[in-house]
Amino acid sequence: MTRDAMLRKAADRRDPWDVVVIGGGATGAGVAVDAAARGYSVLLLERGDFGCGTSSRSTKLVHGGVRYLRQGNVSLVFEALRERGRLLRNAPHVVHDLAFLVPCYRRRDLVMYGVGLKAYDLLAGRSPFGHAVVVSAAEAARRLPTVRTDGLRGGVVYHDGQFDDSRLLIHLLMTAADLGACVVNYAAVTGLTRDASGTISGVRVRDAEGGGEFVAAAKVVVNAAGPFCDEVRRMASPAAAPMLAASQGSHVVLDRAFLPGGSALLIPETPDGRVLFAIPWHGHTLVGTTDVALPAAPVDPHATDAEIDFILETVGRYLTRKPARGDVLGTFAGIRPLVKSGGNTAAMSRDHAMHVDAPGLVTITGGKWTTYRSMAEGCVDKAAAVARLPHRPCRTAELRLHGSAPPDPTDPLAIYGTDAAAVRQLMAADPSLAAPLHPALPYCGAEVVWAVRAEMARTLLDVLTRRTRALYLNARAAVEMAPQVADLMARELGRDPAWAAEQVRSVREAAGE
Ligand SMILES: Cc1cc2nc3c(=O)[nH]c(=O)nc-3n(C[C@H](O)[C@H](O)[C@H](O)COP(=O)(O)OP(=O)(O)OC[C@H]3O[C@@H](n4cnc5c(N)ncnc54)[C@H](O)[C@@H]3O)c2cc1C
Secondary structure: OOHHHHHHHHHHOOOOEEEEEEOOOHHHHHHHHHHHHOOOOEEEEOOOOOOOOHHHOOOOEEOOOHHHHHOOOHHHHHHHHHHHHHHHHHOOOOOEEEEEEEEEOOHHHHHHHHHHHHHHHHHHOOOOOOOOEEEOHHHHHHHOOOEOOOOOOEEEEEEEEEOOHHHHHHHHHHHHHHOOOEEEOOEEEEEEEEOOOOOEEEEEEEEOOOOOEEEEEEEEEEEOOHHHHHHHHHHHOOOOOOOEEEEEEEEEEEEHHHOOOOOEEEEOOOOOOOOEEEEEEOOEEEEEOOOEEEOOOOOOOOOOHHHHHHHHHHHHOOEOOOOOHHHOOEEEEEEEEEEOOOOOHHHOOOOEEEEEEEOOEEEEEEOOOOOHHHHHHHHHHHHHHHOOOOOOOOOOOOOOOOOOOOOOOOOOOHHHHHHHHHHHHHHHHOHHHHOEEEOOEEEEHHHHHHHHHHOOOOOHHHHHHHHOOHHHHOHHHHHHHHHHHHHHHHHHHOOOHHHHHHHHHHHHHHOOO
16 A cells, blocks of 8 residues: 555546545444445545544454443444454454453452353354353452452453454555555545535545645545544535534553553443453553543544543552552543433443435444444445445455454564565565664564555654554653654655654654653
8 A cells, every 4th residue: 555656546536436435444444345345446535644533542442342231232232242253253463362350349249240241251152252250369360460359259251352453444444455445544525526416426635745635526425534424414514413422531551560460450330330441452551441521522632631540540449559640651542433312421322323414425423443344334235325336245244354364472563464474574674674663662663664665654653653552552662762763754755854853743742742
């Protein structure tokens, strides 16, 4: 995938695309893969970097969602559990099974969570994931060596999936590109066009890098702009009533020492009635999330001091060593596009919604990363009907995604799947690219070069936040390695030292320095 070629293909095409997708997050990428796999011509446009919205800021769980079971949303849990199994089969290099422990300090909690999580297993049916078991206090402490043991009665262990959200997203877009789709980042949709009958007939696009503008004609436009889908709906009809509520979820990243056992911790009920996870992730400990209603979705949300304090305080009650502010290595926040139904946002449905807003415009929003594929299936069925495209069945249930390869826990590049060989070739050609970029992080120069040459990374933040996860895992280390990464990128992209210096400044700012 190279941006220049993609942009040229998008700008030069005169025939209408079968499907134009607005938004390069999980929902838009899923739609692009589904439509391209059916043989439709597809253009996907993302105004920032791929995944710069919610889809790189999730808790990184491929899950049915135990909290939705508690809310009684059995159909959502059932669908998500089915998709969980599919995703593990179709992208085994990015998704893996993870054991979660629910520590129980009251006997009735052991019974309640034991029964609930067995029901979760039953809903999953025959599943490649491990099964729920009730364990003794000693076994709970063995699995989670840092769990607070005074008063511990035992625990319930259950299994779900874990993944790297932005890596899966890039591989979804590469899958779409492999199937012939044209995908462009830094390409904002600024308006919609209509034909003589008033049907939406295409989109106006602005190249955020070069500043050029063009129109891409479409038989149907899919609005997958996530928390910003109301903005796109208003391009079609300025009076459209908002269908979304915004809710911010934040995470903090701590050292691995806070959760050294390999299992995750689930706190099933925080003081404000939510669920909090502490999860081993890329050699660190990821803790979150909060759920704070916002009047409008910010483009680049940040965890607030209050949210960070809440997370540290809550998880600290369950650990032998309470994390303090000085232990926080990184933070990130994302906006849930929740479909409006009244009430507080934590209790609001995570189901998705689909609307035909105007002839030729299908909006899809809400849902979960886990269910992106089934959402896309329904959306492409609808879009094909709206555009009267020739009927073609969905092909994604068993479609192996780009990079799909058996997992290899011994290979530090395993998350690239079959692309790992190409990253290794870069190291072989230039051994300086094999050296670690920072002692605290597992990344090397070859990954930067690969991100620019093959994954359409355009800025330093693209590389440090979404192609690697450096800025989230350890913000200080990311700032320290930023000049070296910027130099490598400048060489690849043909940029000058002033560009590199500006990129480093943007990373400092993102790290809060
Ligand atoms: C804190 C948090 C934790 C979560 N954890 C999980 C989890 O563990 N598991 C799970 O299954 N789900 C999880 N979710 C839900 C999941 O992350 C979201 O459902 C999913 O990422 C939404 O994807 P999206 O593509 O709809 O939105 P986004 O990822 O926000 O993508 C929309 C894109 O549209 C682009 N865009 C907007 N306007 C335009 C325009 N005019 N032109 C071009 N592009 C435009 C934006 O830049 C953005 O990139 C979580 C959500 C949050 C907030």
